[in-house]
Amino acid sequence: MTEPGIKDKTAIVGIGETRYYKRGAAPTPEFQLALEAILLAVEDAGLTVEQIDGFASYSNDRNDPTRLAAALGLPQIGFSNMFWGGGGGGGSGAVGNAAAAVAAGYAKYVVAYRSLAQGQFGRFGQGSQAKASTYPMSYTQPYGLLSPAQTFAMRVRRFMYDHNIGHDALAAISLASYHHAQFNPRAIMYGRPLSREDYDNARWIVEPFRLFDCCQENDGAAAVIVTTPERARDLRQKPAIIMAAAQGSFYRQGAPAHNAPDYGTSNFKGVAPLLYELAGIAPKDVQVAQVYENFTGGVLMSLVEHGFCSPDEANEFCTVENLTWPQGKLPINTSGGNLAECYMHGLELITEAVRQIRGTSTCQVQDCKISLVASGPMVSPVSSLILRA
Amino acid sequence: MTTKTMRDSYLPPGLPAPRPSPDGLDAPFWAAAKRHELLVQRCNACNGSQWGPEFICFRCRSFDLRWERVAGRGRIFSWERIWHPVHPALKDACPYLVVLVELPDADNVRMVGNLLGDAMQQVEIGGAVEAVFEDHPDEDFTLVQWRVVE
Numbered sequence: 176m177t178e179p180g181i182k183d184k185t186a187i188v189g190i191g192e193t194r195y196y197k198r199g200a201a202p203t204p205e206f207q208l209a210l211e212a213i214l215l216a217v218e219d220a221g222l223t224v225e226q227i228d229g230f231a232s233y234s235n236d237r238n239d240p241t242r243l244a245a246a247l248g249l250p251q252i253g254f255s256n257m258f259w260g261g262g263g264g265g266g267s268g269a270v271g272n273a274a275a276a277v278a279a280g281y282a283k284y285v286v287a288y289r290s291l292a293q294g295q296f297g298r299f300g301q302g303s304q305a306k307a308s309t310y311p312m313s314y315t316q317p318y319g320l321l322s323p324a325q326t327f328a329m330r331v332r333r334f335m336y337d338h339n340i341g342h343d344a345l346a347a348i349s350l351a352s353y354h355h356a357q358f359n360p361r362a363i364m365y366g367r368p369l370s371r372e373d374y375d376n377a378r379w380i381v382e383p384f385r386l387f388d389c390c391q392e393n394d395g396a397a398a399v400i401v402t403t404p405e406r407a408r409d410l411r412q413k414p415a416i417i418m419a420a421a422q423g424s425f426y427r428q429g430a431p432a433h434n435a436p437d438y439g440t441s442n443f444k445g446v447a448p449l450l451y452e453l454a455g456i457a458p459k460d461v462q463v464a465q466v467y468e469n470f471t472g473g474v475l476m477s478l479v480e481h482g483f484c485s486p487d488e489a490n491e492f493c494t495v496e497n498l499t500w501p502q503g504k505l506p507i508n509t510s511g512g513n514l515a516e517c518y519m520h521g522l523e524l525i526t527e528a529v530r531q532i533r534g535t536s537t538c539q540v541q542d543c544k545i546s547l548v549a550s551g552p553m554v555s556p557v558s559s560l561i562l563r564a
Numbered sequence: 565m566t567t568k569t570m571r572d573s574y575l576p577p578g579l580p581a582p583r584p585s586p587d588g589l590d591a592p593f594w595a596a597a598k599r600h601e602l603l604v605q606r607c608n609a610c611n612g613s614q615w616g617p618e619f620i621c622f623r624c625r626s627f628d629l630r631w632e633r634v635a636g637r638g639r640i641f642s643w644e645r646i647w648h649p650v651h652p653a654l655k656d657a658c659p660y661l662v663v664l665v666e667l668p669d670a671d672n673v674r675m676v677g678n679l680l681g682d683a684m685q686q687v688e689i690g691g692a693v694e695a696v697f698e699d700h701p702d703e704d705f706t707l708v709q710w711r712v713v714e
Contacts, residue, residue, distance in 0.1 A: 302650040305580050310590055311616050313582035315676050317707055319575050320662050322650040329664055333642040336689050379647035379659075431616030433664050434674050438642070 180453060185274040186414035187562065188407045189220025189400035190526040195363055195517035199294025201394035208396035209238040209290035210246060216398040221411030222284060227400070229254030229282030231273040233265025234520060238290050253282035258422070258558070262323065263467045263513075263521035264551030268558030270525055271420025273401040283402060289522040290396035298392050299323060311431035323469060324389055327553045328381045331472030334439030335383060338486040342383065344493035345471040346374050348507070349387045349514060351498040352468060356511025358537040363391060364515035388471040390513040397522040399529065415532040415546070415562040419454035421446045422558035429555045441476035441552035446559055451482070454561045456545065458482035461561070463506050463531050463540045464547040465524035468513045473552030478507075481549055481559070500538035509538040521550050525560065532564050573698055574678045574709060575660060578653030581703045590617050592631045597706040600697040604670045606632040615673035636695025638665035638710065641674055643687045659683045665693055665710050680711040 191212045193201075201208060217224050224247055230240035231254065240255035254276040258265030266289070273285035293299060302321025303312070320326065334340070353369035356362035369387060377386035407414035425445045428435045437444070451457060458481060466474045466481075475493060478484060483505055484492035492504075500506040510516045510527040517523055528546040530536040548560040584591040596603040605617040609626035613634075620627055642664040649655050661679040666672040679687060680696060693710040700706065 300650060302654075303580050304651070307583045308580035309583050310585035312580070313585075313590075313594075314616055316580040317582045317705075318662055318676055318678050318709075319579060319646060319651070319654055319657070319660055320676055321579075324648075325644065325646055325650070325662065328644045329642045329662070332644060333664075333689070336642070379645070381647060382645040427622065430622075431618075432674065433676055434615055 181274050181278045181420070182418055182453060182455070183416055184278045184403065185401050186404045186407050186416045187270070187399045187529050188402050188410050188412055188414050189216040189222065190398070190529050191215030191217070191219055192361070192397045192519070192523065192526055193395045195361060195519065196394040197363060198298060198392040198394055201292050201294060205290050205292035205295055206238050208292060208394070209243065209288060212290065212396035212398040213243065213247070213286055213288060216286065216400050219412065220400050222400065225250055226284045227286055228252050229273065229276055229285030231256040231258070231269040231276070231285055231287045232289055233258035233269045234261055234263065234289070236289055237296070254285055260554060260556050262469060262551050262554035264554040264557045266467065266521035266525060266550035266558065267420055267548050267560035268422040268550065268556070270399060270401060270417070270560055271422055271558060274417045274420055277401050277403060283406065285401045286398050287401060287522070288396065288398040289520045291520050292394040293392045294394050300392055314432035324384055325381050327470050327473060328384050329433060330439055330553055331470065331475070332383055334472070334476055337439050338489060340475065340489050344475055344489055345383065345388055346371060347493045347495045347498055348468065348471040348474045349374055350495050352508045352512045352514035353387070354495070354499050355509045355538045356515035359510050359516060362511040362516040363393065364511060383472065384470055387514070390469050391518045393518045395517055395519050397519045397526055399522070399525055413533050415529040416564070418456070418561040418563045419450050420558065420560045421450035421453060422556055424556040439476070441473055441480050442555055442557045443477055443480035443549065443552070443559065446557055447481045450559045450561060456561065460545050461505070461547045462543050462545050463509060464549065465509070465512065465528050466507050466549045467521045467524060467551050468508060469552065474507070477549045477552045481547070500540065506538065506540055509536050509540070524548050524550070528560070528562050532562050573700060574680055576653050576657050579651060581700070582705050582707070589619065593617065594705060596631070596633070597697060597708055600706070601633050602636045602695055602708060603631045604634050604667070604673055605629050613670040613673050615670070615675065634667055634670045637669065637713070638667045638675070638693050640664070640687065640689055640691045640693055641666045642689065643679065645683065661687065663687070663693070663710055675708060677708055677710045680709055
């Protein structure tokens, strides 16, 4: 009788990313970006395209798996999966679903992908231009509460109030991403360092978020390929073994009109403990973390809920020194992340987590054995992932 | 119960107008707002309040729910001052305040609204507020807004 679960049964063996663009700057349509990223991941892995037999994505990706399979001339697919929910909540979830499919035998080489050209289909940072709103948006949009920043600033405000957290913590999270982007030529903000003075002088978007607390809006695509460690032996790259993936949502986090009983939360209070239990490790074992930054305040709460510090320690833990490579206790978002590399909807955080295991990051943590990803704070559902060497 | 009303809207016209849910779930709320009454959903089985409305009571799973009028008084649970306009109608309206208000008379359900008055006023979490009904007769809806109780 084998143990239930997927621990150590699958691995990420290929990663692919298009060039990353500012929104509106991609020279090719979103669907072509998806194809390019998938082909790059196939090449990186050392597979042939015909071996791909499954797809998993999230956030209602527009690029349908069966169209991808038809376009790529795939013999057949055994898995086509969409993680419910919006924002970046499904980044790790899509990888987790791909891993589950591989472990279950539904498919052998599953691509988890995200292609997003905000310049071609509308910006996440803009409010609805519809004439009318209905349940549940009718309880927020008529009051000018329209964008993700506005939706989540309210949660972060309450968390900071409850735990007496100051602006330095948010600033440190932003500065960490921008610091790491300066080493990464792929990053949109490469060559554009951010000082604390720049951060403080930036305009308010919605209090408590200033401009550099907010993610970018970009065009691009990224993909990773999941298979078994046994199959990985015949492939080109050192596999990043998937120790655990967890997904979900805590008690009534989906309640309408900001009525989640536990409000000042990133929504990892159920997911993170399960993640560690499935992986069989503790937060102290994590050497590097990619923590989805829609907004810095979400990272703050994600760090707390993944056990890296208590709420009351957050002011002391969230410093530039602690969060930056190479000396930090826990370097986060070592490629520059959503804030400073590219808002590839958090799939670029997964490729970076893989690079840390391979030893190929531009901010490589020494002897990195365990690498964590947290996807989508404050949305519902959310997901997390732990990779090992 | 006193009802406060206002002539001019807090935000300029042009934002998405609230319309009752096509499945009928919240039509009584919007109809009552036009009468300057604040309704929340309440369970006939366990008497718990819930907001936004749902077809079932999350506490006891009864489908037997009613609409009950509640006092238009609350406490500020969280708030935000919005500086960056994300809609053409708001181009010249920033900054403005959005508050999340809990209603102690209805099991602390929360409602989103604008906090009337000076957008630069100091806002206190826990501060007492009262409902103000903001009529939009041209578009046939009324919003529930909030202002600090002096």
